Amino acid sequence: MSKPVSRNPDPAFIRLAIPNKGRIAGPVHELIEKSGLHLADGGGERRLIARTRDPHVEILFARPIDIPEYVATGVADLGITGKDMVLERGSEVKELLDLQTGRATLVVAVPEESAVESITDLDGARVATEFPGITRAFFAEHGVAVTVVTVGGACEATPHLGIADAIVDLTSSGTTLRTNHLRVVREILTSTTILVANPRSLEIRHEKIDEVVLALDSVLQAKGQCYLMMNVHRSALAGVREILPGLSGPTVMDVASDENLVAVHAVVNEERVYQLINQLKRAGAKDILVMPIERIIR
Template identity: 70%
Template sequence: MAKSAKMIKKQPATPSSFSDVVRLAIPNKGRIAAPIMDLVEKSGLHLAENGERRLIARTLDPHVEILFARPVDIPEYVATGAADLGITGHDMVVEREADVEELLDLQFGKAKLVLAVHEDSEITSVKQLAGLKVATEFPVITRNYFKKHKVNVEVVIVGGACEATPHLGIADAIIDLSSSGTTLKTNRLRVIDEVLVTSTHLIGNRASLVAKKGKIDEIHLALESVIRARGQCYLMMNVKRASLDTVKRVLPGLSGPTVMDVASSEDLVAVHAVVNEERVYTLINSLRRAGAKDILVMAIQRMIR
């Protein structure tokens, strides 16, 4: 006898229900899409489809695939197990109230979610917005913010161009993302309060972090190593042993320079160090004056501690 439809209860999907493949969700568009794709490529997770972008793309690692999705949907995909990992803004995670683990701050896409009014407005505090309209693309964060401040407002949900709403009479204030403040100034808006600080994060499904720990740890380390290498470069040079102490005093480094003997009749040593690339321009001349020669400067793609 066939079971009644009422007797069949659909269970939520869990990551381990499908395979040992780790699915990483990343944005298909938006301001952080290109930097994230660059990060993924530099980490070694190269797409296997010769650059052709599909909804789900294989990588050169047969145990990792990429899901391209809207940034706002990624927290939900990860929370429900449709993806094991995701890369999206912290603001998206908070807005969707997603039950995920934030694993790594990728340190780009930094911005602030701010409360702002027209520069000619007499409003200077949150309390003065009681009974007024606030436009936003982040209704959950906005309602929670005003609930915290015990202020009742009417939330107007907009899909874009939030900064124009005070000029159009649609809202008395906005809660919107600001990275540099330029857009706010251009639209003659004045910040009243900072609601949330955000940046791009690697997030994980809680069940996947247990079921697929080995591969997820591998992906986490690969991404983290690219982040650590940013802004760093590798210096190599030859130094006469008599000048080594002088060079070491000039040369900064993460853990001090590495010094190795050189097979040379000049009694040379090879000195290697990782330094901040912003210092290289002035550092080179200082090193030469200290006695270094044959100086090489190399980019670092990944750095693992």
């Protein structure tokens, strides 16, 4: 038998579990890279543990469904997985950040031609799902007696195979439900990718955890924002100021080579840039640069 990968007992040392595959793995890896943590040894599909640029933070690759328990039991101090995975496992972890990605809604759906209009019509029905925990709790809470059939995937096929009368499954674009001629009867919950922590680790390793949370949050803060730089004649400054927002108002600096000019810098919402640059030009701004922002630390 191979040796277990032991934990470093040093409280300055933490382990973060992230998805090794599946649809949320890509966005999570990207977040880790942008946060500056950076996977030191690549982190290919078959890796179990990877080091990061921070010698005190290591990454554990795991299936999203297993991450809540790895964090609850202290195999990892922090974990990134779907909120639905945490609820399904009922794990005792603390949510620290909503990463605002991997959004999907867990719904009760039935074949288009079914007579079922509301969940009470499902009394006595068979419900297929990859989420037996959430499904049982949901129907019990609403006093509807159902038989839960647990499947490992391709749940949408089960009503057509005669295995179930209804399903509880995730939907995001709605394509899979449409393709399989299923209609939504009820929404149960909406899930996004979240950062969770082991409650004990939060006490004993809080300094390092705070650092990781700050790094990840700084990427979220920068999302959709960009940095504008421009030169403005002093006489046009008041007009330009009116147009520009910024984190704490635009920054205005002297330009050494021309005392009539000032440099104006501001953080703006990406969606506004197209309109803003035209307004700024009309107000007298020139040499306008638009730059991406990787991270914002407030």
